[in-house]
Amino acid sequence: xxxxxxxxxxxxxxxxxxxxxxxAVIVVTFLIATTMVSAVLFTKEGLxxxxxxxxxxAPDLTVQYLKAGRVELIPIDYxxxxxxxxxxxxxxxxxxxYAGISTYTFTVIGLETSSIPTYTTxxxxxxxxxxxxxxxxxxxxxxxxxxxxxxNVKVGDDIxxxxxxxxxxxxxxxxxxxxxxxxxxxxxxVMSIEDARKFFRMPDGYVTDFAVYVEDYxxxxxxxxxxxxxxxxxILDQDLLLRGYKAAYGARGGIFVTLWTILLVGxxxxxxxxAVVVGHESKFEVGLLKTFGFSTLDIIEVRLVExxxxxxxxxxxxxVLGYVYAAYLNAPGLVDILLGWAFLPREFRLPVYVSWxxxxxxxxxxxxxxxxxxxVPAWLNAxxxxxxxxxxxxx
Amino acid sequence: xxxxxxxTKIYNKGKFNEVxxxxxVSLKIEDGKIVxxxxxxxxxxxxxxxxxxxxxxxxxxxxxxxxxxxxxxxxYWKTNFRKExxxxxxxxxxxxxxxxxxxxxxxxxxxxxxxxxDFMDRAVELLSKLGVIERANYLVEQLSGGEQQRVAFVRALxxxxxxxxxxxPTVFVDEDTSRxxxxxxxDLRDKGKTIVVSTHDPELIKIADEVHRMDRGRLVQTK
Numbered sequence: 001x002x003x004x005x006x007x008x009x010x011x012x013x014x015x016x017x018x019x020x021x022x023x024a025v026i027v028v029t030f031l032i033a034t035t036m037v038s039a040v041l042f043t044k045e046g047l048x049x050x051x052x053x054x055x056x057x058a059p060d061l062t063v064q065y066l067k068a069g070r071v072e073l074i075p076i077d078y079x080x081x082x083x084x085x086x087x088x089x090x091x092x093x094x095x096x097x098y099a100g101i102s103t104y105t106f107t108v109i110g111l112e113t114s115s116i117p118t119y120t121t122x123x124x125x126x127x128x129x130x131x132x133x134x135x136x137x138x139x140x141x142x143x144x145x146x147x148x149x150x151x152n153v154k155v156g157d158d159i160x161x162x163x164x165x166x167x168x169x170x171x172x173x174x175x176x177x178x179x180x181x182x183x184x185x186x187x188x189x190v191m192s193i194e195d196a197r198k199f200f201r202m203p204d205g206y207v208t209d210f211a212v213y214v215e216d217y218x219x220x221x222x223x224x225x226x227x228x229x230x231x232x233x234x235i236l237d238q239d240l241l242l243r244g245y246k247a248a249y250g251a252r253g254g255i256f257v258t259l260w261t262i263l264l265v266g267x268x269x270x271x272x273x274x275a276v277v278v279g280h281e282s283k284f285e286v287g288l289l290k291t292f293g294f295s296t297l298d299i300i301e302v303r304l305v306e307x308x309x310x311x312x313x314x315x316x317x318x319x320v321l322g323y324v325y326a327a328y329l330n331a332p333g334l335v336d337i338l339l340g341w342a343f344l345p346r347e348f349r350l351p352v353y354v355s356w357x358x359x360x361x362x363x364x365x366x367x368x369x370x371x372x373x374x375x376v377p378a379w380l381n382a383x384x385x386x387x388x389x390x391x392x393x394x395x
Numbered sequence: 396x397x398x399x400x401x402x403t404k405i406y407n408k409g410k411f412n413e414v415x416x417x418x419x420v421s422l423k424i425e426d427g428k429i430v431x432x433x434x435x436x437x438x439x440x441x442x443x444x445x446x447x448x449x450x451x452x453x454x455x456x457x458x459x460x461x462x463x464x465x466x467x468x469x470x471y472w473k474t475n476f477r478k479e480x481x482x483x484x485x486x487x488x489x490x491x492x493x494x495x496x497x498x499x500x501x502x503x504x505x506x507x508x509x510x511x512x513d514f515m516d517r518a519v520e521l522l523s524k525l526g527v528i529e530r531a532n533y534l535v536e537q538l539s540g541g542e543q544q545r546v547a548f549v550r551a552l553x554x555x556x557x558x559x560x561x562x563x564p565t566v567f568v569d570e571d572t573s574r575x576x577x578x579x580x581x582d583l584r585d586k587g588k589t590i591v592v593s594t595h596d597p598e599l600i601k602i603a604d605e606v607h608r609m610d611r612g613r614l615v616q617t618k
Contacts, residue, residue, distance in 0.1 A: 007505040029591045240421020288489055291450050292503035295471055383470070387451040390489070 007069065008298055012305035019282075023310060030270035030314035031321065037365075038322025041358045046326075046351035055242045058184075059092070059211035060220040062236040063227070071234070074207035078230070082210060085226050090115060093207040096198040099189065106187045108149055108161075110196020114318055128155035128175030130190075135174065137194035142175035146186040161189070161391045169199050286381040287389030294341055296382040303378040304371065311367035319354075319362060327352040397424040397447060397589065402456035404442050404612075413481070416442040417453070418612040424591060424605070427558075429584050431600050432593040434609035440593035441486065441562050443609070447591060448481055448560045449473045478506055482551030484561040488543045490535040496522075496546040497531045500553050507554070514553055521549040525575055541572035548579060559583060561592045565599055577602055 016023050065074030065080060079091045095110035114133040130142055143153075153159055153173055161169050177185035191199070193207070202208075214223045224235045286299055294302075325331055330350050381389050404417040417439040424430050432440045441551065445451035447458065449465065460480075490499045500518050504511040505563050522528040525545040530538055538546065544564060551559060561580075573596065580590055581602055592599060596617040600606055608616040 001508050003510055004508040007511065009510075011502075011505050014494075018491075187554065280508075284489075285491065287450075288491075289502075289506070290474065290479065291448075291483050292480075292506055293474055294506040295474045297471075298506055385451045387445040 004298075005301070008301050009305055012309070014304045015302065015306050017307060018126035026310055026370070027314045027317075028066045030311070030370070031318045034318025034360065034362060034366055035325060038319040038358075038362055039326040039334060041333060041362065042323055042352045042354050043326045043334070044352050045355055045358060046353040049353045050351040051242060055238045058241055060214045060238065061224055061227075062213040062235070062241075063210040063212055064234045065209075066232050066234050073202065074209060074233070076205055076207050078233070081230060082212060082227065085223060087215050087223040087226065089213045089215045092211040092213070093193060094211055094377040095193050095200060095202055095208045097196075097200050097208070099163070099199070100271055101147070101151060101159070101161060103200060104187075106144075106149060106189055108189045108191065108196060108199065110191050110193040112193045123202075124178045126176045129172070129173055131192060136192045137190070137198075139169075139171045139195055140174045140191070141171045141195075142177065142190045143173055144177050144186045144188045147189065148173070148176050163199050163201065165201065171195070282378070284390050285379045286378060287384070287386040290382060290386035290389070296379065299373055299382040300379055303375050307371045307374045311370040312363070315363055315366040318366075319359065323352060323354065324348055396459075396461055397591070398422070398459040399443075399447065400457040400459070402443070402446055402453045402458070404439070404446060404451070405454045406579045408454060412443065415612050417446065420456075420463045420609075420612075420614050422607065422614065424589060427584060428604040429580055429590045429592065429602060430605045431603040432591065432607050432609060433595060433600060434615075436617070438609040439612040440609055442612075444523055444560050444562055444593050448558075449477055450483075452499040454537050466510060478503075478554075480557045481534065482554065482556035482559045483545050484544075484551045484559070484564050485564060486563040488540075488547045488567075490543055490547060492535045495532050495534055496527065496542075496549075497540060499535060499546060500550045503554055505548060517555075518549060518553060520596060522546075522551055525549060525579065544572060547576065549574065552583075559588060559590045561594075563594055564589075564592060565594065565596045573598065583609060 021156060040106050063074070063078070064071050065078070066072065068334065076093055079093055082088060083091045093112045097108055098105050099108045100106075111131065113131050113136045118132050125142070128142070131140065141159075143159075148154065151159055155173055155176060157173050159173060163169055171189075171191065177188065196202070197204070211224070214220050221239075222235045224237055227233065227235055289299060289302075290296075326334075327350065396562040399420055400424040402416070402417055402420045402422075406412075406414040406416055420439075420443060432443060434440055442451065446453050448460070451468070456466075458466055460476070465476065468476075473561070490496075491502070493554075497518060497598060501514060504514055519528060519531070522531055527542050527545045527549075530542050530546070535543060535546070544567065548561075548564070551561070559580075564576055568576070577598060580592070580599075580602075583590055584604075592603070594600065606618040607614050608618075
């Protein structure tokens with residue numbers, strides 16, 4: 001039986017080259033559709049994965065102050081109250097906001113350097129060092145690699161940041177975060193809280209929020225519950241941040257995936273129409289093969305191999321192109337919509353991640369419809385009397 | 396031996412366009428003979444030939460091969476029976492146009508558990524015998540009608556079938572090709588093959604052992 005299956009396999013490949021137009025139309029259509037679907041899916045997953053990493057870098061809890069339901073500056077003496085809550089390991093006051101360099105906008109975070117715990121993570125430092133208590137008020141900063149690349153600066157260089165009142169502020173770069181694609185650190189400028197207060201002209205006695213770290217034996221959610229006695233505060237935990245990130249990327253990605261899935265359905269229809277275009281020829285051929293002694297299973301095997309080869313080839317190539325489009329070309333035309341961050345420079349490298357589930361689902365929405373649209377008509381022809389199949393095809 | 400018992404074939408049965416193509420035909424064909432079905436166009440020759448070749452299911456009746464009824468057998472069994480025993484030559488030749496003559500000839504072997512390359516010698520022998528060996532690697536569309544018909548015969552005979560069914564094999568070919576076909580059919584008969592041919596060709600009728608005339612789906616005369 002091995003020789004027979006080898007013969008059928010050989011015949012399938014012959015058919016692919018014989019029906020060149022159908023093969024080309026299906027490959028090109030599936031290629032375009034899967035390239036775009038793959039780019040969106042891989043980027044969406046990359047963003048969600050980055051979000052997870054970012055959230056891990058974030059404090060266990062973030063405490064903000066609410067006034068009339070809006071986030072306002074929080075009095076710094078709240079830190080003492082928070083620190084007394086059972087299970088709280090440390091409280092780090094933060095002042096953060098946005099700063100412009102040229103046409104770009106970056107996130108500026110001011111930390112109380114004396115209270116930066118050793119267990120906090122802001123991403124690894126590629127060169128230089130992180131801030132120490134000695135950096136307080138000295139204008140020393142650690143910047144994301146993206147900023148370094150944009151401004152062409154390295155550790156030891158100075159940069160000028162414009163404040164809201166358009167005053168030039170000079171800062172000295174002492175460290176670079178390592179990961180160019182990390183959403184969390186790419187556009188980040190970390191400085192001492194004294195420098196941030198001065199830069200943002202923030203009043204004494206107030207900060208933007210508190211980063212709260214809990215004891216290892218305690219659950220952040222439990223500690224957050226214990227803080228509920230404090231009026232006018234909002235407590236964000238990592239889960240909430242992650243849900244927020246994923247909702248943002250997931251919704252945008254979902255819209256695109258839906259759109260491109262519609263396109264894939266269109267691709268399947270193209271495949272079907274091609275099957276119909278060559279249908280009479282194919283129908284005739286099936287009748288002829290049956291006459292020669294090809295069984296219904298033989299016919300299905302031939303068409304199955306054809307469709308699998310076509311589908312897997314076009315889809316695999318589409319996924320590779322989708323990956324290249326997203327990871328190396330940064331998904332032009334897609335990145336702005338997917339990220340929705342007007343202030344993120346184009347130089348930001350999209351985080352792209354390929355999961356088995358994505359690969360499997362892309363294959364499922366491409367190869368399966370192709371199989372159905374080609375194998376089912378072949379099967380229907382194969383169970384018809386060969387003479388009738390040929391006669392109908394010729395009619 | 397092929398035996399047909401009260402074979403009837405009705406197309407579109409029960410519909411406004413119902414056509415009775417073959418009606419109540421009974422016939423016995425002994426092995427090793429050339430049997431001709433003749434009659435006016437549309438009399439049911441091709442339909443009867445297709446029914447005998449198990450590529451068309453009759454509406455009623457029975458077919459026996461060597462005494463065994465076959466119509467109730469599975470599609471798989473009938474397919475295998477065709478693969479092992481039958482060769483077909485169609486009126487419209489039915490070669491696949493994108494293939495060469497040789498590729499068309501070897502095509503029936505793809506359904507068998509064998510290497511088509513092993514049949515190359517036989518293909519060459521048959522192509523030489525029918526005078527188209529030099530056209531073996533030509534695409535079908537590069538062949539004349541007569542050459543195509545000869546290639547179709549080689550394709551039908553490549554598996555050395557016991558039964559050959561040929562539908563109007565000389566209708567679109569020149570005299571030279573017709574003469575080659577007559578000689579081929581006689582040689583096959585001499586080797587014990589059973590040949591059933593539908594034709595109007597008087598020369599072909601002359602070499603037949605039996606001639607069955609059909610009219611409006613019925614057998615009306617046997618010689």
